[in-house]
Amino acid sequence: MADRFEIHLYDTKQREKVRFLPSVPGRVGLYVCGPTVYSDAHLGHAKTQIAFDIIRRYFEYAGYQVRMVSNITDVGHITDETSDEGHDRIGARARLEQLEPMEVADKYFWSYADDMARLNLRRPSVSPRATGHIPEQIALISELIARGHAYQAAGSVYFRVASWPAYGQLSHRDIDELTSGTREEVRGEKEDPRDFALWKRAEPSHLMRWDSPWGVGFPGWHIECSAMSLKYLGDGFDIHGGGLDLQFPHHEAEIAQAEAAGHPFARYWMHANLLTVGGEKMSKSRGNFVTLKELLSRHDPMAVRLLLLQSHYRSVAEFNEVALSAAAQAYARLRGVYQELLRRLGDSLPEPSGEEWLAQAAARCRADFERAMNDDFNTPEALAALFGLAREVASALQGQPQPAELAAAARTFRQLGEEVFGLFAETQGRAGEELVSGLLDLILEQRTAYRERRQWAESDRLRARLEALGVTVEDGQGGSRWKLAQSS
Amino acid sequence: MADRFEIHLYDTKQREKVRFLPSVPGRVGLYVCGPTVYSDAHLGHAKTQIAFDIIRRYFEYAGYQVRMVSNITDVGHITDETSDEGHDRIGARARLEQLEPMEVADKYFWSYADDMARLNLRRPSVSPRATGHIPEQIALISELIARGHAYQAAGSVYFRVASWPAYGQLSHRDIDELTSGTREEVRGEKEDPRDFALWKRAEPSHLMRWDSPWGVGFPGWHIECSAMSLKYLGDGFDIHGGGLDLQFPHHEAEIAQAEAAGHPFARYWMHANLLTVGGEKMSKSRGNFVTLKELLSRHDPMAVRLLLLQSHYRSVAEFNEVALSAAAQAYARLRGVYQELLRRLGDSLPEPSGEEWLAQAAARCRADFERAMNDDFNTPEALAALFGLAREVASALQGQPQPAELAAAARTFRQLGEEVFGLFAETQGRAGEELVSGLLDLILEQRTAYRERRQWAESDRLRARLEALGVTVEDGQGGSRWKLAQSS
Numbered sequence: 001m002a003d004r005f006e007i008h009l010y011d012t013k014q015r016e017k018v019r020f021l022p023s024v025p026g027r028v029g030l031y032v033c034g035p036t037v038y039s040d041a042h043l044g045h046a047k048t049q050i051a052f053d054i055i056r057r058y059f060e061y062a063g064y065q066v067r068m069v070s071n072i073t074d075v076g077h078i079t080d081e082t083s084d085e086g087h088d089r090i091g092a093r094a095r096l097e098q099l100e101p102m103e104v105a106d107k108y109f110w111s112y113a114d115d116m117a118r119l120n121l122r123r124p125s126v127s128p129r130a131t132g133h134i135p136e137q138i139a140l141i142s143e144l145i146a147r148g149h150a151y152q153a154a155g156s157v158y159f160r161v162a163s164w165p166a167y168g169q170l171s172h173r174d175i176d177e178l179t180s181g182t183r184e185e186v187r188g189e190k191e192d193p194r195d196f197a198l199w200k201r202a203e204p205s206h207l208m209r210w211d212s213p214w215g216v217g218f219p220g221w222h223i224e225c226s227a228m229s230l231k232y233l234g235d236g237f238d239i240h241g242g243g244l245d246l247q248f249p250h251h252e253a254e255i256a257q258a259e260a261a262g263h264p265f266a267r268y269w270m271h272a273n274l275l276t277v278g279g280e281k282m283s284k285s286r287g288n289f290v291t292l293k294e295l296l297s298r299h300d301p302m303a304v305r306l307l308l309l310q311s312h313y314r315s316v317a318e319f320n321e322v323a324l325s326a327a328a329q330a331y332a333r334l335r336g337v338y339q340e341l342l343r344r345l346g347d348s349l350p351e352p353s354g355e356e357w358l359a360q361a362a363a364r365c366r367a368d369f370e371r372a373m374n375d376d377f378n379t380p381e382a383l384a385a386l387f388g389l390a391r392e393v394a395s396a397l398q399g400q401p402q403p404a405e406l407a408a409a410a411r412t413f414r415q416l417g418e419e420v421f422g423l424f425a426e427t428q429g430r431a432g433e434e435l436v437s438g439l440l441d442l443i444l445e446q447r448t449a450y451r452e453r454r455q456w457a458e459s460d461r462l463r464a465r466l467e468a469l470g471v472t473v474e475d476g477q478g479g480s481r482w483k484l485a486q487s488s
Numbered sequence: 489m490a491d492r493f494e495i496h497l498y499d500t501k502q503r504e505k506v507r508f509l510p511s512v513p514g515r516v517g518l519y520v521c522g523p524t525v526y527s528d529a530h531l532g533h534a535k536t537q538i539a540f541d542i543i544r545r546y547f548e549y550a551g552y553q554v555r556m557v558s559n560i561t562d563v564g565h566i567t568d569e570t571s572d573e574g575h576d577r578i579g580a581r582a583r584l585e586q587l588e589p590m591e592v593a594d595k596y597f598w599s600y601a602d603d604m605a606r607l608n609l610r611r612p613s614v615s616p617r618a619t620g621h622i623p624e625q626i627a628l629i630s631e632l633i634a635r636g637h638a639y640q641a642a643g644s645v646y647f648r649v650a651s652w653p654a655y656g657q658l659s660h661r662d663i664d665e666l667t668s669g670t671r672e673e674v675r676g677e678k679e680d681p682r683d684f685a686l687w688k689r690a691e692p693s694h695l696m697r698w699d700s701p702w703g704v705g706f707p708g709w710h711i712e713c714s715a716m717s718l719k720y721l722g723d724g725f726d727i728h729g730g731g732l733d734l735q736f737p738h739h740e741a742e743i744a745q746a747e748a749a750g751h752p753f754a755r756y757w758m759h760a761n762l763l764t765v766g767g768e769k770m771s772k773s774r775g776n777f778v779t780l781k782e783l784l785s786r787h788d789p790m791a792v793r794l795l796l797l798q799s800h801y802r803s804v805a806e807f808n809e810v811a812l813s814a815a816a817q818a819y820a821r822l823r824g825v826y827q828e829l830l831r832r833l834g835d836s837l838p839e840p841s842g843e844e845w846l847a848q849a850a851a852r853c854r855a856d857f858e859r860a861m862n863d864d865f866n867t868p869e870a871l872a873a874l875f876g877l878a879r880e881v882a883s884a885l886q887g888q889p890q891p892a893e894l895a896a897a898a899r900t901f902r903q904l905g906e907e908v909f910g911l912f913a914e915t916q917g918r919a920g921e922e923l924v925s926g927l928l929d930l931i932l933e934q935r936t937a938y939r940e941r942r943q944w945a946e947s948d949r950l951r952a953r954l955e956a957l958g959v960t961v962e963d964g965q966g967g968s969r970w971k972l973a974q975s976s
Contacts, residue, residue: 438957439957
């Protein structure tokens with residue numbers, strides 16, 4: 001494994017590609033920042049999550065046992081944490097929908113979980129929730145206070161940035177220059193405007209609240225990720241991932257909170273770049289977002305996945321419907337070849353001998369795929385290798401090969417396309433629709449032939465049989481059309 | 489609403505049917521004990537959960553806004569809490585699968601969530617997890633200690649049963665007689681063998697552990713449900729439900745923990761009876777269980793739902809494959825009539841006028857259905873009303889009615905069958921399979937006719953067209969057979 005899977009990744013902190021070496025041989029600990037569950041997820045969320053889903057799958061393909069932890073933020077945080085002006089999104093939504101805050105959080109938790117499942121993301125090994133780890137967050141804050149890196153002020157607790165010179169090391173900012181960019185502190189509780197909240201006292205209007213050594217309140221925005229990643233992955237875990245927009249202040253604060261309390265934090269930092277629409281970041285606040293539910297009601301989830309695979313995770317991906325349609329067509333070609341392979345092989349997928357026809361093409365594809373993925377998970381190049389194999393297979397299939405000759409190619413498609421890239425997982429419903437439509441067209445052609453030959457009895461019999469299956473046939477000027485019963 | 493939906497339910501505590509009166513007009517607070525997530529769920533779990541899913545749906549049909557809370561037990565409890573002999577199921581599974589305990593909990597949490605979704609259970613409004621509510625449990629235990637109803641002993645805390653004469657009120661047991669039935673106390677920490685643990689000190693081998701005022705430990709088996717139901721539904725909430733096997737000691741302990749701490753508890757108690765196999769309770773420990781995954785790989789989830797609707801929730805349901813096959817057939821009849829109704833109506837479901845044909849039958853069905861459901865959710869009788877309507881509809885459809893005449897019947901099927909009973913929700917995949925199979929049979933019959941007439945060109949053309957759709961045709965001794973490509 002050592003040489004074949006020498007994986008290099010771009011570490012945001014070191015600002016270069018470095019070789020990945022696990023802290024425990026054969027294992028990868030991976031933490032990925034998850035959603036705040038107060039509204040339906042949009043395609044921007046999917047870009048980040050699909051990137052890390054594929055990174056996890058590739059590590060597993062390379063023989064690692066991966067523990068992937070991805071949090072669910074269900075605390076009602078204040079949106080603008082430098083002042084009292086912001087509002088708590090979950091609380092606001094709860095008032096709007098007349099629900100208890102945890103009903104809002106659970107509603108959008110399930111919405112997110114269902115969207116990710118449709119996109120064929122594997123469930124994280126652990127999906128810890130911020131509200132489920134209040135004691136762990138309080139314990140970490142207490143350690144920071146004890147070490148002088150945090151202080152209480154009027155029922156809130158703040159991190160003392162001046163006490164931690166390493167602050168800024170991830171995002172490569174000079175902490176002495178941070179001050180000027182920070183907004184005027186309204187409450188005036190902080191020693192220093194750069195300080196950030198670890199615990200906030202709950203105003204009477206704040207619905208989610210817990211007791212703490214500092215009074216009734218709720219955790220700050222950043223502390224949950226430090227506490228939960230350390231709890232489930234241990235000190236000095238391997239990789240921390242997330243969207244690029246979280247690099248500062250969120251990830252910077254995570255490091256400071258953990259390391260100032262004496263816990264070595266993530267050894268590698270990986271950031272997925274943004275999704276843009278017309279050059280602007282897709283986000284709820286800009287109003288230029290498309291929810292996954294809306295998108296997936298019109299498009300095959302696998303086409304969405306392919307679209308995102310076509311750009312490197314560290315690149316900005318520009319979204320538009322034209323690009324998505326093109327991805328859908330490309331996906332249909334890839335899937336067509338794979339299905340044809342499987343069809344020729346029947347139910348069996350024999351162990352390849354390495355001697356067969358296409359075995360060399362498959363081996364070349366696999367080597368190119370692995371080379372691309374070992375080089376900071378270069379999915380566009382790895383995808384090109386898979387399309388290259390698809391072309392060779394399509395051409396070879398013209399020659400009516402024996403099924404056994406196809407085994408190596410089929411296995412390569414399965415391992416690289418299905419297992420690593422998570423493709424070919426369309427729901428039966430969607431795949432079934434195409435098939436049903438093809439079969440019905442075929443039957444209606446038969447019926448039209450009967451009608452042209454004036455074999456009315458045969459034609460009527462076919463119509464009746466279709467009716468019994470819940471299919472209505474309408475004969476009109478332009479020929480016959482079929483319609484399925486509403487709920488079949 | 490008042491008269492039409494005068495709902496009576498059997499209250500286990502009062503041991504009689506009583507009229508349900510909500511504590512807040514127009515709202516229902518419902519707590520249902522959920523699973524311990526350490527293995528795949530079996531049909532016994534589904535019986536209880538489907539019962540309360542339908543009770544929730546009927547309350548909503550009756551105009552109530554329902555908040556349903558159902559917990560996820562993800563703490564590794566000791567199985568035999570009267571001694572040290574038992575073991576922690578989640579911890580044991582974690583060692584077996586070489587996973588961190590929370591990975592085990594999350595794995596089986598998703599397994600449970602997916603099974604319930606396939607059975608078309610609506611997600612609870614809130615699914616609180618025991619490990620996510622440690623502070624709430626500690627707070628409740630502290631209240632009990634302060635009031636003298638609990639005491640510490642060697643790092644554990646026990647409920648003092650002798651201090652709470654009402655103990656036994658739900659299960660109608662005399663607490664003075666409880667002693668004799670309790671096993672010898674091994675640890676000897678309890679004042680009284682009837683006392684039960686609220687908090688247990690963690691032995692070094694126990695993987696899940698939290699700090700508490702009494703040392704490092706984990707919550708007892710019962711306390712999570714008291715703490716979480718009170719948190720999300722409030723003091724004196726409406727209904728507490730669960731399986732009959734939880735009545736004692738679990739539910740009895742829940743009441744004692746809440747009320748001894750000064751919190752009025754559930755106003756009504758509802759218990760779903762057991763599922764048996766050959767007269768024995770289906771359970772993991774007896775080894776006579778069938779997991780939902782295994783069952784649903786062979787059977788339509790809707791047939792399973794119908795099977796469980798055929799018995800009253802307070803009756804024992806005996807499971808066997810013959811009964812399930814019969815339920816599948818009954819379901820196919822009901823679904824066939826509903827689909828035929830929808831097909832005749834096309835895409836529209838017009839507002840019924842009450843004047844149309846079948847409107848009287850529909851109104852009679854609805855009245856019978858509501859009468860049955862108002863009487864302690866008598867699903868077998870309500871189902872009979874729906875089958876009665878199905879028979880009338882099937883007979884009426886012989887007369888080629890106008891679509892508008894069918895509106896009342898269709899709407900009744902939708903509201904009672906689809907919305908209240910949660911039927912007719914088969915996945916597209918499954919419904920599609922039947923259709924595909926029907927269409928393919930039809931095409932092969934055509935092809936056989938060509939072959940019998942020796943029209944080989946036509947026969948080969950059909951075969952090629954099917955191949956293009958991913959369907960292989962095999963001609964053999966007994967006729968032609970079709971086979972779908974593996975992943976279509």
